[in-house]
Amino acid sequence: MKSSSGRSEGVNTTLSVPLPGRSIEARLDFDRLYRTSREDLYAYVATLLRDSAAAEDVTALAFERAMRRQGSYRSSRGSERAWLFGIARNAALDELRRRSRTTQLAAEPVDESTPAAGDEADRSLDRAAVRAALARLAPREREVIALKFHAGLSNGELARVLAVSESNAGTLLHRAMQQLRKACHETA
């Protein structure tokens, strides 16, 4: 490339790099986030609340809050899902607080419907046992498991939602799994 007069010649490609800033961050693809997170969010909230109707309302409330606060999302502070689940966690805890003030929570019974035959029957039995064991865990342990397995968050995202370090989140998950295994053995 010749550069006789200080100008580039023969350049036929241009690199364009988006500048970091709010204008880029503000372009949160909310529709995509909703589509990819709808069921995960519901699963997490339902595990936390143990009430499908309330879970549906809180899920909607979380999406509403997230949509209203799109401008506050910063990609540098975590993924979209971690941000969304943080909002959902606050909404779910607010719901728990509200319900604790009004009436004692009456959790939905664990699904113990009649299993199907064969391998599917075994898996169904396993799921029922796991659900029963999960219901016996402490709320914090149940929440960690819900975030990891029901919501599908990575350990980093889980740490972000719980506002702890990633190693601390790993430790919490490890302890929750130990308790769950113990509860499963007791159930069996």
Add this chain to the structure above:
Amino acid sequence: MRLRDKNALPEDIARELAAIDAALAGEPVEPACHEIAELSLTLRDARPLPDAAAVERLDTRAADGFAPVEGAARRVTALASLKGISPRRFRTWGPRQWLLPVAGGACAVLVAVAVGVSVGGNGGTTFDRPASTTALESAQSQSDASGSPGVAPGAAEPDSAAGAAAGATARSEGTDEAAPATKSAPQTATAVPPATAPPAVGLAQPTTTLPQTLGTPGRSVERGAQLRLATSPGRLDEVSAGVLNVTDGVGGIVRSSAIDSRSTGGSASFQLEIPSTRLQVALARLSQLASVRSRNESSVDVTEQVTFARNRVVALKAERRALVRRLEAAPSLEETARIRERLRSIDARLRAARAQRASLRHRTTYSNVHVEIATERRKGAAADGSWTPDDALGDAARILELALGVAVVALAALAPLLLAGLIAWPLVVVARRRRRERALDASARPAA
């Protein structure tokens, strides 16, 4: 020595977490972690899912922009249709978005009220700024009610004083011409405000701090004042008439006046005699007529002179009475003529003493006030004093200055609140988080 990484997990935990992630990702897991992998997959399969109806309801609410409440949604839609805004866009305005315009509106109203009050209180944009009754005036009214500070009651002259005392004074006849004024050190208090001082300052603050003795009962004080006012050329006659009105209003006398009124300017000067008891009231009212350029006040304690004049009159009267008695008992014509000659001399001195006494009484009862009125034309102002674009610019600048001042004051008032809010905000966040965490702990259900 190797430092241990604080964030590093124990090996067994790290291996278990890796197995979980591998199982969830569908990757092979080492045999030792087979159980945890199976459990992970079962947990994932056991997650609660919304039924089709719930998903449909969620999708509907998503399409509707997640309207928070039915009633509120209707109100928002109605309001949005009135304003021609898309309801969906309208709903995205949360509390923070509303905060800015509301706070801005409140600040604008605050500034407008402050400017309105200030401009209204100062009489608009005219050159002069009449003000309401000052604290000075009310203080003077109180002193009027309590008694005269100029000529104290104790200073009232007893013409019929005891003859013995008068006789004793009469014996010092040959030395009574020595004026006691030289013995009485005059006490003068003068304050000159800067020529550029704003008018309101001259109104609100007394410019003279009188010595303690001058205001105490039993003292005779001669007071004087000089006042320099400035006004626009078009208001010279009005201000001059105001000076006369104020003088009449306080029971004063206009000794002399000179008014030179021209279309391009002019000046006026007044020599007034104001009752000393009403001096401060008069000065306050005069200061309201126009912009005060300077205001001087002086006070001289003439108590000794007054006492001397009074005693001298009494002594001369006593001496005259004694001469009259001697005249009645005069043994010869020659003696009679001599006494008559002396009586004439005494009468002349008595008249002079009475005149001096009356003069002193007048000087302590009335204060001399000299008022000068000058005309000043502001740069760019019209010759007839009418309102010009330059005046408008000046007024606009003043209003902006005032608004800036109000903003600074408001900021100063709000700064502590903002600081307290900044300090309290993290505490509020922490407290809210703890309340939520407690709610999570409280949701624990007894084991079945």
